[in-house]
Amino acid sequence: MSDTPPDRLSTDPRSKFHDKAVLERGVGIRFKGEEKTNVEEYCISEGWVRLPVGRSLDRRGQPMTLKVKGEVEAYFYDQVNREET
Template sequence: MTDTPPDRLSNDPRSPFHDPAVLERGIGIRFNGAEKTNVEEYCISEGWVRLPVGKSLDRRGNPMTMKHKGQVEAYYLTAASDAE
């Protein structure tokens, strides 16, 4: 594994950008300089994150999300040697 997180990652298992190994290792997100712990999906190259809107759910029971644009920085919470 490398020390650079993927450009795009999603928590939703149905998404093509879902990677359980990366999520298990732990990803931290800094959005516009503030730590975010409730990010559902992010894309560094396009500069956006999807955040849940309150506690509302869609008809399938998934959280309603809203896309916010800005500066996105992703980092691993654990070192590569600790994850093995």
Template sequence: MSETPPDRLCNDPRSKFYDEALLERGIGIRFNGEERNNVEEYCVSEGWVRVAMGRALDRRGQPITMKVKGTVEPYFRT
């Protein structure tokens, strides 16, 4: 595996940016210099993350998310 995290990654299995092997390895996200644990999806080149909005769910049972723009720095935890 590569030592650099991908440009875009999502933790929803229905997404084309989902990669189970990378998620099992452990990806950490630093967003605007702050460690974030509630990131659902990120894109480094476009500079945004999707974060869950509390515990609210949509009608399909998926968390409601909000796209926030800023500096995204992914890294491997292990």
């Protein structure tokens, strides 16, 4: 596995961009310079993240999301720990 996170990743197992191995490794997202822990999906090259909107659900019972554009930076949690020590 490479040391760079994928360009696009989703937490939804139904998505073609879902990668269980990468998610188990732990991916952190920095959006517009702020740490985000509630990102459902992101795309670095297109510069957007999908964030849940409150507690509302769609008709399939999935959380409703909002696509927000801006600078996206993804990293693996284990790389951050290695750099600090």
